Amino acid sequence: MKQLRHPFAWWIWAIALSIAIWRINSIAVDLVLIGALCALVAQRAPLTPWRNTFFWSLRMGFIVILIRLVIGILIGVPMPGNTIFTLPQLALPNWLAGIRIGGPVTTERLLSTFHESLTFAAIFALIGAATSLSHPRRLLKVLPIFIYEFGVTIVIATTVLPQIVASISRIRNAQKLRGATKSPLMQWRSIALPVLEDALARSLELAAAMDSRGFGFLKQRSSYREIKWRSFDLLFAFATIPLLTFGLHSTPLAIALLLLALTSTFALTANREQVRA
Amino acid sequence: MIEFSNVSLIYPNATKTVIEDLSFSVVEGEFVLVIGSTGVGKSSLLRLINGLVPHHTGGILGGDISVDGLSTRTVKPGGLAHLIGIVGQNPAHGFVADTVEEELAFSMETLNVAPDMMRKRIEEILDLLSLAPLRNRLIATLSGGEQQRVAIGAALVMHPKVLVLDEPTSALDPIAAEEVLSILQRLVHDLSLTVIISEHRLERVIQFVDRVIYIEGDGSSRIGTPQEIFKESPIAPPIVHLSRALGLKEVGLTVRQVRRETEELRTSLKSQPQTTTIIDETEVLNIKDLSVNYNGKKVLEKLNLSVHRGEIVALMGRNGAGKSSLLTSAVGINDHATGTVRILGKDLAKVSSAARMQLVGYVPQEPSDLLYHQSVGQECASADRDLKLPDGSTFNRLQELIPEISSDTHPRDLSEGQRLALVVSIVISGSPELIILDEPTRGLDYSAKATLSAIIKELAHSCAVFVATHDVELVAEVATRVIFIADGEIVADGPTIDVLLSSPSFAPQVAKVMAPSPWLTVGDVISAIENS
Numbered sequence: 001m002k003q004l005r006h007p008f009a010w011w012i013w014a015i016a017l018s019i020a021i022w023r024i025n026s027i028a029v030d031l032v033l034i035g036a037l038c039a040l041v042a043q044r045a046p047l048t049p050w051r052n053t054f055f056w057s058l059r060m061g062f063i064v065i066l067i068r069l070v071i072g073i074l075i076g077v078p079m080p081g082n083t084i085f086t087l088p089q090l091a092l093p094n095w096l097a098g099i100r101i102g103g104p105v106t107t108e109r110l111l112s113t114f115h116e117s118l119t120f121a122a123i124f125a126l127i128g129a130a131t132s133l134s135h136p137r138r139l140l141k142v143l144p145i146f147i148y149e150f151g152v153t154i155v156i157a158t159t160v161l162p163q164i165v166a167s168i169s170r171i172r173n174a175q176k177l178r179g180a181t182k183s184p185l186m187q188w189r190s191i192a193l194p195v196l197e198d199a200l201a202r203s204l205e206l207a208a209a210m211d212s213r214g215f216g217f218l219k220q221r222s223s224y225r226e227i228k229w230r231s232f233d234l235l236f237a238f239a240t241i242p243l244l245t246f247g248l249h250s251t252p253l254a255i256a257l258l259l260l261a262l263t264s265t266f267a268l269t270a271n272r273e274q275v276r277a
Numbered sequence: 278m279i280e281f282s283n284v285s286l287i288y289p290n291a292t293k294t295v296i297e298d299l300s301f302s303v304v305e306g307e308f309v310l311v312i313g314s315t316g317v318g319k320s321s322l323l324r325l326i327n328g329l330v331p332h333h334t335g336g337i338l339g340g341d342i343s344v345d346g347l348s349t350r351t352v353k354p355g356g357l358a359h360l361i362g363i364v365g366q367n368p369a370h371g372f373v374a375d376t377v378e379e380e381l382a383f384s385m386e387t388l389n390v391a392p393d394m395m396r397k398r399i400e401e402i403l404d405l406l407s408l409a410p411l412r413n414r415l416i417a418t419l420s421g422g423e424q425q426r427v428a429i430g431a432a433l434v435m436h437p438k439v440l441v442l443d444e445p446t447s448a449l450d451p452i453a454a455e456e457v458l459s460i461l462q463r464l465v466h467d468l469s470l471t472v473i474i475s476e477h478r479l480e481r482v483i484q485f486v487d488r489v490i491y492i493e494g495d496g497s498s499r500i501g502t503p504q505e506i507f508k509e510s511p512i513a514p515p516i517v518h519l520s521r522a523l524g525l526k527e528v529g530l531t532v533r534q535v536r537r538e539t540e541e542l543r544t545s546l547k548s549q550p551q552t553t554t555i556i557d558e559t560e561v562l563n564i565k566d567l568s569v570n571y572n573g574k575k576v577l578e579k580l581n582l583s584v585h586r587g588e589i590v591a592l593m594g595r596n597g598a599g600k601s602s603l604l605t606s607a608v609g610i611n612d613h614a615t616g617t618v619r620i621l622g623k624d625l626a627k628v629s630s631a632a633r634m635q636l637v638g639y640v641p642q643e644p645s646d647l648l649y650h651q652s653v654g655q656e657c658a659s660a661d662r663d664l665k666l667p668d669g670s671t672f673n674r675l676q677e678l679i680p681e682i683s684s685d686t687h688p689r690d691l692s693e694g695q696r697l698a699l700v701v702s703i704v705i706s707g708s709p710e711l712i713i714l715d716e717p718t719r720g721l722d723y724s725a726k727a728t729l730s731a732i733i734k735e736l737a738h739s740c741a742v743f744v745a746t747h748d749v750e751l752v753a754e755v756a757t758r759v760i761f762i763a764d765g766e767i768v769a770d771g772p773t774i775d776v777l778l779s780s781p782s783f784a785p786q787v788a789k790v791m792a793p794s795p796w797l798t799v800g801d802v803i804s805a806i807e808n809s
Contacts, residue, residue, distance in 0.1 A: 047723040048375055048415065064517075137375065173610045176630060178663065178703065190649040197645070202370050208324075208333050208354075209371030213384040213431070214364045217355030220389045222400075225383035229732060 010134035049162030057128025061121025072113030081108035283340035297496035306469035313492035362432025378629035421596035422453025557586035591756035633706035654684030694725025714791035
């Protein structure tokens with residue numbers, strides 16, 4: 001029962017949860033979900049380079065919230081309520097009525113902006129978690145063969161991407177020791193160049209290795225350890241249905257159902273040490 | 278098995294042919310070594326065998342190559358996958374799966390081998406290469422030697438008739454290298470596999486091979502038995518240089534052979550080499566209670582170490598013993614390190630990055646990590662700017678190291694040795710007290726290594742040098758002191774002669790020949806003969 005779940009099961013699970021939180025649209029539910037995902041990934045994501053995808057997605061969600069808040073303060077539709085502070089307002093022509101730049105910033109406006117972007121962040125986190133937990137390469141294995149045929153690109157991308165992340169930190173560390181004090185833009189350039197060079201060289205090397213091992217030479221492939229769709233995968237994916245159907249009634253009910261869905265996720269998935277299907 | 282007839286190769290937009298009119302044939306069960314300086318086309322030659330060149334890289338191929346009757350002109354690399362196994366220079370760059378078992382299965386999956394057959398063959402390979410305990414491990418967590426074994430296993434799983442390996446031991450410590458090569462030797466003898474291999478560290482492979490292909494820089498090449506080739510080839514392992522220097526009738530290829538021929542000499546020479554290592558009293562590097570933990574895994578534990586000015590300290594140890602962790606901690610860029618690192622009494626954690634440049638210089642494993650400008654001149658100018666040095670001082674430094682370099686060259690067009698020299702001159706432009714080099718000889722040929730040795734000796738006049746390496750011959754040549762670490766602890770620390778001679782796998786070839794006399798290099802032996 002406790003196994004690595006089928007990649008499709010993970011993606012159905014992630015999509016169902018995304019739809020649910022999108023429709024429920026509550027800050028509390030979003031926060032509970034993000035917290036629970038952190039625990040889930042820490043406990044269950046296999047120890048592969050893809051594990052970090054989730055943390056990157058969290059970071060991305062955070063940046064989205066920040067950007068959205070800054071824009072929300074500067075530009076926006078006026079919303080009446082408790083004014084926190086007032087920015088100098090830019091005079092705009094008449095035909096732009098309804099939009100303004102600057103002006104009073106109200107608690108309500110901040111809250112609604114935060115709310116909206118938090119939902120985005122939660123969906124990012126779900127996609128990141130699904131990637132970390134299902135492992136893209138396993139997903140690739142279960143995709144139909146005609147997709148696999150143009151899979152060289154995907155295989156290379158899924159292999160080289162984690163290596164790029166590793167080489168960024170390696171190169172940044174090494175360059176710190178060149179003692180250069182550079183503007184952030186120059187620093188970015190000086191890291192990007194060797195990283196891209198590295199990534200390109202590796203991709204070519206990998207493509208050559210795959211080529212000489214017969215990848216794509218035959219139309220038919222066999223599978224060493226087939227990833228089978230089991231009945232538990234169905235149960236796993238369907239654990240999200242109560243949330244989808246009854247979650248809209250009230251926030252406490254939604255939180256309860258979300259926790260129920262995530263508990264069954266915990267119960268049905270293998271621990272992080274188990275890598276094999 | 279392999280038939281090259283009048284093969285020539287030229288890459289598009291190149292002015293020089295890589296290989297010109299090369300003809301040879303390799304029979305089943307032969308162990309062939311390809312030698313030549315860096316960049317002469319060894320890798321191209323190996324990749325010609327399964328058609329990666331020119332099918333994958335482009336280039337114009339003249340003549341014909343056939344493997345087991347199939348011409349690489351008409352058959353693409355994928356069509357030869359069942360016949361030729363190929364292992365690239367860095368196996369980690371060629372892995373497509375996450376776990377050992379899946380990696381072994383990959384070729385068979387793509388060639389549609391039936392699942393029960395796959396299972397059988399995987400078990401067979403796991404046993405043959407003693408990989409069974411590792412079958413479910415993530416490849417990324419394996420050591421270099423283990424990864425190399427997995428790569429060989431992944432190539433062997435299709436039961437190929439030919440195995441091609443590009444510098445299989447360049448990233449390995451002496452013991453792991455020995456292991457990989459003896460596996461190859463066994464495959465040649467037991468299964469009559471044909472093995473073609475390229476290698477820079479000839480001292481490691483020379484005793485195993487049946488024939489040698491020597492590619493000279495100008496596109497021409499010679500083929501012959503090791504005896505014939507090494508009689509005059511400028512590229513040769515220390516043992517050959519020794520037998521040439523001693524004027525032996527035949528060039529010796531194995532320690533046993535040369536020992537037999539030098540019996541008289543060894544008994545007649547009694548003088549000890551004078552060990553004249555004058556060590557400055559100034560302590561440059563002081564490491565106290567250094568521990569490094571990665572996610573709860575101990576890499577280094579409570580390490581204490583001090584290095585004095587004028588010393589050249591070699592850091593040796595197995596792959597994954599913690600050498601790189603120690604070096605990155607010593608320069609203060611390891612975030613997982615606890616304990617104190619002082620250079621000339623200054624705590625590295627508390628100095629600014631510009632001040633750090635004046636204390637310690639670091640040459641990373643991939644020297645190109647530090648380079649990002651469009652020409653050698655720009656790289657040097659930017660180093661001058663960063664350290665507020667007068668214009669041209671870094672470039673002058675570089676010209677002292679290698680006079681023939683032009684400032685307009687793109688760093689990528691430099692040879693490995695030149696690129697290393699460029700990085701060294703950038704790093705030493707701040708005139709640091711300590712220079713750290715991580716695995717500098719990887720991919721270097723003998724002449725580049727000689728340049729490197731000269732650079733290191735020159736550096737040691739003004740500062741301390743700390744170098745991590747697997748290359749015992751380099752250590753024998755330059756180091757004054759050797760530190761050996763295993764499992765995160767220092768297990769041996771002493772003068773080079775004592776440490777190297779106490780372990781058979783780390784003793785250089787000359788030392789093995791001349792044992793029990795403590796001579797490490799050909800130079801040592803020559804000066805001993807002259808003095809007696």
